[in-house]
Amino acid sequence: MSRLAGAPAREAGPLVAPAPAALGALAGRVALTAGLTRLALAWAAGACGALAMPPFGILPALVVALVPAVWLLDGAATGSRRLGRRAGTLAAAAAIGWAWGFGYMTAGLWWLGAAFLVEADQFAYLMPLGVLGLPAVLGLFYAAGFALARLAWSPGPGRIAALAFGIGASEWLRGHLFTGFPWNTLGMALGQNLWLMQAASVIGLYGLTVLAVLACAAPATLATGARPAARFGPSLAALALLAGLAGAGALRIPAGPVPDVPGVRLRLVQPNVPQDARFNPRNREGILQHYLGLSDSATAPDRSGLADVTHVIWPESAFPFLIQRDPQALGRITAALPPGKVLVTGAARADEPLPGERLHFFNSILVIGPEGFVGGAYDKLHLVPFGEYLPGPADAVLRALGLRQFVAVPGGFTAGEARHGPALAVPGLPPVAPSICYEAIFPGTLASRRERPGLLLNLTNDGWFGDTPGPRQHFAQARLRAVEEGLPLVRAANTGVSAVTDPFGRVVGLLPVGAEGVLDRNLPRNLAESTLYARFGDVFFAGLLLGCLLLALGARHGRSRPLARGAYREEGPRSG
Known part of the structure; x- marks a missing residue:
């Protein structure tokens, strides 16, 4: 079949052995989207991911969110040539990440609008800032995470580790920078199931985030794997990971009640x-x-x-x-x-x-x-910005405009x-x-x-x-x-x-x-001994993050070129 228009053959990634035609064609169409279509698809994928959060807890929804994210990042090499190939690729990856994060946060935090209606006469007109403005700002963390992942990108299973590294690092930053806001961190997809959540006693929430991305993004290789091991291996490893976490969690929980x-x-x-x-x-x-x-x-x-x-x-x-x-x-x-x-x-x-x-x-x-x-x-x-106080230099400006925090305390609360x-x-x-x-x-x-x-x-x-x-x-x-x-x-x-x-x-x-x-x-009662997380904090998360980075860089080192537009044909990845 003829190549989809737009890229010379020499830019093709080294994928071989086409995946099943329908799935490969879908991955190709996703990767080759551009412009507003690409951003809309990223937004919709991110929004699906919110269904993996409480109270819904639909873990496959995170698969639906992350698999297209992988394919969209595959196509980031078709970004703006005006910035140069490398800069254009990173800019495209960042745009995809921002749209994905914007969709994820909009669908997951829409309920913030209810707070603006408690005193509707004073705050209703500001509702768009909470319902759309905050998700748009939080989307910048995912923009950074997707760009970071693309820096370590490679055509095969290694790119799953790259995405886990990029999102894991950006979620940690979201939880710490500018007073932090780790609400609906992706690790909560695992952190609401009684058996799966037990891993948090070792790796914490951010460690669960890395594992959630590894497990839920892995099926992307079913459409783009080169050989059977590369195609099916990540999904089988993901199933083994989830089964192992569940089994270990079930064994950790005692049969009877805690005294x-x-x-x-x-x-x-x-x-x-x-x-x-x-x-x-x-x-x-x-x-x-x-x-x-x-x-x-x-x-x-x-x-x-x-x-x-x-x-x-x-x-x-x-x-x-x-x-x-x-x-x-x-x-x-x-x-x-x-x-x-x-x-x-x-x-x-x-x-x-x-x-x-x-x-x-x-x-x-x-x-x-x-x-x-x-x-x-x-x-x-840890006070809530704009809810209990007006942050930093914005305080005087916002008060001059007649704005105040939600809780009507003169001058706001003090930490x-x-x-x-x-x-x-x-x-x-x-x-x-x-x-x-x-x-x-x-x-x-x-x-x-x-x-x-x-x-x-x-x-x-x-x-x-x-x-x-x-x-x-x-x-x-x-x-x-x-x-x-x-x-x-x-x-x-x-x-x-x-x-x-x-x-x-x-x-x-x-x-x-x-x-x-x-x-x-x-x-x-509390546990007789402190958990590993209580003793060492995010040390084990840092180890997971470093491990993902090394896997991604190792995979990239073995590949001379990243995935690009020419890697996809109408029936899937092009053969050798």
């Missing part, structure tokens, strides 16, 4: 207060009474409320007022707590400024007993001081590693390496996002932290998902999105 911490009975309160009412001071009395009533409610004929638990846990920002400066409200809470009972609650607090200094507000966790405040406090370290050990002492509990809201999505930051805590505590308010995938994605990421650290997770939310998990990520109790009520559970 409980003696003498601890938790009550998680999920009030399900409408988001537009939570921060209205006029609702202070009704909200406080709602919390107190739920906290002392009887859950069964033989349960009498607070008398049957040791610790009550309320979610993030429980009050539309400063509890530290409201002795009447504090008195009502302490009077409601029987002797020996403890309340752990989210609350805004203010410091006592020096003369001439402005008042600083903190998003905090406070501990209250019958006698008042006990045990200390934790101030949120707490970095901790060097478990930052929250709660009477009757093991040392607590606290986090507030989206702090729980950052791997390796919750638990101290110096002094191992006994549990992860996450207080959050996901009511901003309604009944959407957002709260479910948030819980799935917090749950993976329990596996990484080998610690139980206790999570209280204003509305879903409130839960207790054991250190293997098994859910032992849960209140779903939209539910109002309480969850009474014992506290599972």
Whole structure:
């Protein structure tokens, strides 16, 4: 058959032995797209990948997303000649990566728009910035990752390792640069399955990302492999990898429940207060009474409320007022707590400024007993840009334009001081590693390496996002932290998902999105020994990343030319 128009034969890659005609022809058509068609295809492929994330968890959707990405990168050599061959190829790869990431993030983060409608009169007009602007910016990380992968590209199976290296590196950067935002990192495709997620105890979320790309991009070689081993080998290796991860994970999880911490009975309160009412001071009395009533409610004929638990846990920002400066409200809470009972609650607090200094507000966790405040406090370290504060130099400019952060606190929240050990002492509990809201999505930051805590505590308010995938994605990421650290997770939310998990990520109790009520559970013990990830962090991820790079460069070293347009014919890759 005649060659598809556009490239001389000498630019052909060294692929031989055509793959099955239909699949090869499809790969060829994908690789030879250009312009807006190429970008639209990359966007659609990335959008499919969002179905692999919670709450859907359709792992084959990531195959549908990554296989076309490989074929599109194969065709990146047909980029702009005006930039020169190498620069044009990298520019084309970056454009493909940006469009892919834009689609992935748009489909995965559309629910952010719900937050702009809570106070629609003030924020609705800014919704495009959250729903489209943020995904467009995050797409730049994938642009860098795809360009990095293309630098190590080669025609055969080695390009799968190149893509795993490029995406793995860019996802790590996304989680760290500019305060970081590792939401829906590709490793979550594996990190929501109980057996597969156990690997995070060694390699963490970013290691799961590398393995997810290796496994889900491997079928691309079915259309472009040279010999049977090169064509079918990566897919068989991917199946073996997934089976091995699942088998090892199943063996790691004990058959029975994890023993409980003696003498601890938790009550998680999920009030399900409408988001537009939570921060209205006029609702202070009704909200406080709602919390107190739920906290002392009887859950069964033989349960009498607070008398049957040791610790009550309320979610993030429980009050539309400063509890530290409201002795009447504090008195009502302490009077409601029987002797020996403890309340752990989210609350805004203010410091006592020096003369001439402005008042600083903190998003905090406070501990209250019958006698008042006990045990200390934790101030949120990792604040949400534009949600809790306006970042850096943009602050003055944005305020001059009349903009403010979502949470109406004068001047925004101030970040707490970095901790060097478990930052929250709660009477009757093991040392607590606290986090507030989206702090729980950052791997390796919750638990101290110096002094191992006994549990992860996450207080959050996901009511901003309604009944959407957002709260479910948030819980799935917090749950993976329990596996990484080998610690139980206790999570209280204003509305879903409130839960207790054991250190293997098994859910032992849960209140779903939209539910109002309480969850009474014992506290599972932590693992006797720290996980490898808890001890060494991302060291093993770095080893995986380096291994992928060496495989990709080794494969490239054995190939004199990269895949180019002439490598494809209408029936698939051209023969020798």
